[in-house]
Amino acid sequence: MSEKESCTYEEYKQTSDWLLSKTKHRPIVAIVCGSGLGGLGELLKDQQAFNYCDIPNFPKSTVPGHAGRLIFGNLSGKPCVCMQGRFHFYEGYPLWKVTFPVRVFHLMGVEAIILTNAAGGLNQEFSVGDIMVIKDHINMVGFAGQNPLFGHNEDRFGPRFPPMSDAYNKNMRSLLLAAGKELGYNNMREGVYCGLGGPNFETIAECRFLNKLGADAVGMSTVHEVVVARHCGLRILGISLITNKAVMDYDSNFTANHEEVLQAGKDSAKYMEKLVSTFLQRLDLNKV
Numbered sequence: 001m002s003e004k005e006s007c008t009y010e011e012y013k014q015t016s017d018w019l020l021s022k023t024k025h026r027p028i029v030a031i032v033c034g035s036g037l038g039g040l041g042e043l044l045k046d047q048q049a050f051n052y053c054d055i056p057n058f059p060k061s062t063v064p065g066h067a068g069r070l071i072f073g074n075l076s077g078k079p080c081v082c083m084q085g086r087f088h089f090y091e092g093y094p095l096w097k098v099t100f101p102v103r104v105f106h107l108m109g110v111e112a113i114i115l116t117n118a119a120g121g122l123n124q125e126f127s128v129g130d131i132m133v134i135k136d137h138i139n140m141v142g143f144a145g146q147n148p149l150f151g152h153n154e155d156r157f158g159p160r161f162p163p164m165s166d167a168y169n170k171n172m173r174s175l176l177l178a179a180g181k182e183l184g185y186n187n188m189r190e191g192v193y194c195g196l197g198g199p200n201f202e203t204i205a206e207c208r209f210l211n212k213l214g215a216d217a218v219g220m221s222t223v224h225e226v227v228v229a230r231h232c233g234l235r236i237l238g239i240s241l242i243t244n245k246a247v248m249d250y251d252s253n254f255t256a257n258h259e260e261v262l263q264a265g266k267d268s269a270k271y272m273e274k275l276v277s278t279f280l281q282r283l284d285l286n287k288v
C-alpha cells in the first residue's frame, strides 16, 4: 500500500472542529516559531497549550529547538495561535503534512500568519542577529518538483493556480519595518528567502549560486507554508533571523551547524519577541 497522498477537506475540518471544541480562544493571527524562536509562544497571555501528539491528524515535531506545542492566547491584545515548532520536508513528511496546520488555522478563522525562521545569510552585508523581513522567496523544492498543492485542488481552500507574486503582504512588511524603527533596531533588513529541502547545509558553490540568483538568506522551511497560506487567502508576514553567515569562501574554516543556529536564536530571542509584540500592537487587519 503506497503512502497517503493528501488529506481530505473533512480531515482538516475534523482537526479544526476538535480544537475549537477544546478551547474558548478564537485566534485571528497565527505565529509559527522558527528554530530556537519558540520563546515567542511564552509571550501569549491567558494561554492554553496542546501537545501536537494529542491533536487529531497533527504530525509530530522531531527537530531540536521545535517543542511540538500549539499555544492559544492573546498577544498585544490580538487573539493568536502559536506553533512552538514547525514541520520540515527533511523530517520525512510529505509537503501536505508539513503544511497541515496552515489550513487548520484558516478553517478556525485565522486571517493572518506570521512565519518566522532561522536562516543563513547569503547577502554579504548581513550579519548574525540581523532580522530580515521576507519580501519574496525562491522555492527550490518547488523547482525540484515538490509542491504542497500537487494533486487534486480543493476549491474550498483556493484556486488551482494561485498567484505568488504578492504572497508577502506589503502593508505588514512596512508595519514590521516601522516597528523595528520605533524600537531603535538598526539591524532590520528586507530580502529574498530561498527555501531548500535540507537537511544538509549548503556547499560553498551552492551558496554562491543562490546568492547570484538573488537570494539574501537560505533555510529549509517557510516557502511551503507560504504557498498553502497564499492559496487559502491568508495575509502573510515572513521574518528571518540571520543565525549564521553562509560559507561562501573556500578559505573559510567555518562549517554551519544546528547548535550555532539555536544559540543565535536564543541570543536574539528578546529582540524578536519585542518586535513581534510591537508589530501586533500596531496591526489593524482591516487596513492590511
Ligand SMILES: O=P(O)(O)O[C@H]1O[C@H](CO)[C@@H](O)[C@H]1O
Pocket: 033, 034, 035, 063, 086, 088, 116, 117, 118, 119, 198, 219, 220, 221, 222, 257, 258, 261
Ligand atoms: O526554518 P527553521 O524551522 O527556523 O529551521 C532552520 O534551522 C534548521 C537548521 O539549523 C533548519 O530546519 C532550518 O530550516
